[in-house]
Amino acid sequence: MARVPAMTLPMTLGELRAVGWVSVPVKEELRRNAVRRLRSGEPLVPTVFGFENTVIPQLENALLAGHDVIFLGERGQAKTRIIRSLTGLLDEWLPVIAGSEINDDPCNPVSRYARDLVAEHGDGTAIDWVHRDDRYGEKLATPDTSIADLIGEVDPIKVAEGRYLSDELTLHYGLIPRSNRGLFAVNELPDLSERIQVGLLNVLEERDVQIRGYKIRLPLDVVLFATANPEDYTNRGRIITPLKDRFGSQIRTHYPLDPEVEMDIVEQETVVPDVDGLVVRVPEFMTRVVATISQHARQSPHINQHSGVSVRMSLANQEMMVANAIRRSLRSGGNEAVPRISDLDALTASTAGKVEVESLDADRDGEVLERIVKGAILEVFRVTVPTEHHLAIVEAFDEHEGVSTGEDVGPTSYMLLVSEGIPALRPAVDALLRDEPDSGPGMTASAVELILEGLHLSKRLNKQSSVAGTRYRARA
Numbered sequence: 036m037a038r039v040p041a042m043t044l045p046m047t048l049g050e051l052r053a054v055g056w057v058s059v060p061v062k063e064e065l066r067r068n069a070v071r072r073l074r075s076g077e078p079l080v081p082t083v084f085g086f087e088n089t090v091i092p093q094l095e096n097a098l099l100a101g102h103d104v105i106f107l108g109e110r111g112q113a114k115t116r117i118i119r120s121l122t123g124l125l126d127e128w129l130p131v132i133a134g135s136e137i138n139d140d141p142c143n144p145v146s147r148y149a150r151d152l153v154a155e156h157g158d159g160t161a162i163d164w165v166h167r168d169d170r171y172g173e174k175l176a177t178p179d180t181s182i183a184d185l186i187g188e189v190d191p192i193k194v195a196e197g198r199y200l201s202d203e204l205t206l207h208y209g210l211i212p213r214s215n216r217g218l219f220a221v222n223e224l225p226d227l228s229e230r231i232q233v234g235l236l237n238v239l240e241e242r243d244v245q246i247r248g249y250k251i252r253l254p255l256d257v258v259l260f261a262t263a264n265p266e267d268y269t270n271r272g273r274i275i276t277p278l279k280d281r282f283g284s285q286i287r288t289h290y291p292l293d294p295e296v297e298m299d300i301v302e303q304e305t306v307v308p309d310v311d312g313l314v315v316r317v318p319e320f321m322t323r324v325v326a327t328i329s330q331h332a333r334q335s336p337h338i339n340q341h342s343g344v345s346v347r348m349s350l351a352n353q354e355m356m357v358a359n360a361i362r363r364s365l366r367s368g369g370n371e372a373v374p375r376i377s378d379l380d381a382l383t384a385s386t387a388g389k390v391e392v393e394s395l396d397a398d399r400d401g402e403v404l405e406r407i408v409k410g411a412i413l414e415v416f417r418v419t420v421p422t423e424h425h426l427a428i429v430e431a432f433d434e435h436e437g438v439s440t441g442e443d444v445g446p447t448s449y450m451l452l453v454s455e456g457i458p459a460l461r462p463a464v465d466a467l468l469r470d471e472p473d474s475g476p477g478m479t480a481s482a483v484e485l486i487l488e489g490l491h492l493s494k495r496l497n498k499q500s501s502v503a504g505t506r507y508r509a510r511a
Contacts, residue, residue, distance in 0.1 A: 044128065048141050049158025051130055058142045061125075061216055061258050062101040068124040069098045080120045082303070083113045085296035086288070090117070093286045098124070102283025103239055103259040105224065111345025112288040114262040115173075118220045121260075125167035129216060133161035136208050137215040137253070138170070145215075145253050147204055170217030172210050176226040182234045185209045187246045206246055211238055215255045224261040225273035232275045235259075239281035290333055290346065297326035297349055305353045310361055314371045317357060318481050320419050320467055321374045325352045327411035328382070332390055337403045339391035348389035355385035363442050373477030376484040377441050377505070379408055409492055416489025424463040428486065429495045431459040432509035440484050441504025446476030449483045460486060 045051040059067070072079055079091055079098075094117070097104045106114040132139040132149040139149035141162055153160050174185065182188075190207035211219055221227070221235075237243055244253050261282070263274065279285075291297040301322055307315045329352075332344040356374045359381035364372040383404065392400045432438075435457055453460045460483060467482040468474040487507045491498040497508045 044164055045130070046162055047158060048153065048156075048160040048162060051141055051162055052158065056130065056142075058140050061218070061256050064126060065098050065121070065124045065258065066101060068126070069095065072124070079124075080117050082120060083117055084299045084303070085291045086113075086117075090286055090288055093284065097284035097286065100283060103281070104284045104286060105261040105263060105279075105282045106286050106288055107263055107265045108288030109264060109290070109341075109343030109345070111343065111347045112290060113346075114288055115220070115222060117288075118218070118260045118262070119171065119173075121218060122167050122171045125170055125217070127167055128164045129167070129170060130162050131165050131216070133163045135163075137212045137255075138165060138217065140216065140256075145255075170214070172214030172217065172219040173222065174210050174220070175222045176224055178226060178228060180227055180231055182231060183207075183209060185211050185231070186234055186238075186244045187212055189246075211257060212244060212253060212255060214257050215253075216257070218258050218260065220260040220262070222262050224263045229273075229275050232278050236277055236281065239278070290344065291326075291330075294323055294326040294330055297329060297346065298322050300346055301326060301349050301353050304350050305357075307357060308361060310365075310372075312370060313361065313364060315357060315361060316371065316373050316473060316477060317353075318373065318468075318471060318478055320415055320485060321356065321481060322353065323419070324376075324379070324411055324415045324485075325349055325356060327414055328352060328386075328408055331407045331410050331414075335403070335407055337393055338407075339393050342391045344390055348386060351385040351389060352382050355381050366442075367445060369445070369477075371446070371475065371477040373446075373481050375440075375481045376412065376488045379412075382408065412485070412488055413492040416485060416492065419467055420463050420486055420489060421466050424459075424466065425490065425493070425495060427459040428457065428463060428490060429509070431457045432496060432507070435509070437506050437508040438487060439504055439506045440487065443504060444480075446480040449480035450476050452483065453479060 045054055045056070069079065073095065078087075079095060080086070083091075094104070098121075106117065108114050129138070130141050132141055132144055132152060134152070135144070135146060135149045137146050139146050141153075141160065144150045144153055174180065187209040188207055189205055193205040193207070224232075237245065238255065238257070239259055242254055242256070244255060259282075265287070291300065298319075307317065326349055329344055329346070329349045332338050332348070333340065338344060356378050357372070359378040360372040360374040363378070364370075383401065386404055387400070390404075392403050438452060438457070453464055463486050464479055464482045465474075467485065468478055471478055487496065488498075490496045491507060495510065497510050499506045499508070
């Protein structure tokens with residue numbers, strides 16, 4: 036639905052002047068609203084986690100200093116999200132000359148169209164109001180990007196209508212002029228060819244554009260942002276030196292530094308599927324396993340760290356884990372889907388495309404990923420299951436024939452195991468589910484699988500896997 040400003044806003048240039056409206060540069064507008072947020076304690080970028088003490092302070096400094104900014108970081112580090120969120124620091128509504136293609140300032144028009152309109156109508160010049168969300172432009176840099184895309188070109192249709200080539204009104208403005216009095220972002224800046232990068236030099240320093248052979252100067256008011264991969268930026272040298280020099284601030288982003296932050300991102304970004312007749316619950320410790328898998332992958336010497344391990348891997352793994360739990364529940368006729376350790380086998384499909392395994396033997400890819408998953412499970416087990424409960428469970432297995440787990444084992448079997456088969460599991464299960472709002476059969480089954488797998492990875496229980504499922508026994 037279109038955003039319509041309040042009818043009390045001035046609709047002509049005369050009315051705008053009468054209310055005392057004063058035009059300010061975009062950088063001053065950003066600075067003013069950033070100051071307001073800093074004073075009130077509001078977050079500058081409320082939907083991005085993990086940058087509060089690293090990236091955000093640098094961004095605040097850049098905005099206060101009035102800098103154009105380039106963000107350096109591997110894929111999936113929220114660079115574009117940060118830039119897009121900065122429209123929230125613009126005033127909600129901005130007056131422009133009605134019909135202007137480049138958001139001309141009513142008090143200081145720069146295009147030929149707007150200047151002629153004001154000269155003809157004076158205070159009666161019509162005013163439109165542009166919402167802050169419409170003051171943002173973005174271009175993904177690709178090798179075929181042209182100057183015409185970014186800056187502008189002669190419009191042959193306007194020439195065919197009878198205008199002279201020397202007439203400024205024959206111009207078709209590119210993305211940057213159309214973002215005048217707003218923000219513009221170039222994603223993957225190194226992918227722009229060098230001759231196109233040269234075209235950005237005047238935009239960043241002299242704050243104008245030049246189109247073809249026209250003797251015109253458009254003093255644009257635009258704040259430029261860019262993103263780049265550090266390897267492209269430093270090693271391949273595909274950003275020309277004069278362009279690097281013109282960015283006021285260079286900010287390095289990073290992946291989440293701990294599982295808690297990654298868990299917050301996963302919980303914010305993933306949507307639990309709505310399946311009729313099925314309740315889906317995701318235990319916190321299973322989300323922690325997913326987040327820890329990504330954390331371990333970023334530390335693995337067998338994973339190409341130049342390529343990076345995006346947070347998107349955590350999101351895809353969470354979605355795949357939940358999907359497998361739903362499929363398992365639908366096949367068994369259950370009414371509740373709760374992810375378990377046995378559902379992690381499905382993560383192979385969602386993980387394989389998100390990492391680049393560095394191995395001389397291609398057949399070892401699965402082995403590397405399996406080792407990462409096991410390491411994550413073991414870490415979560417040690418963090419969430421108190422050690423004082425381990426020994427009692429291990430001793431109970433000495434008197435028990437073994438426990439089977441897997442897709443074919445229903446939640447009721449796990450409930451019976453905890454209540455009658457191995458009651459020593461109860462304190463550990465209760466510890467895992469202490470903060471969960473519901474600790475029914477599905478949650479209990481998930482907790483039992485984590486405990487048993489954790490004890491196996493701790494070398495306290497034996498495990499035998501087959502197509503039929505998994506069986507845990509006491510160590511000989």
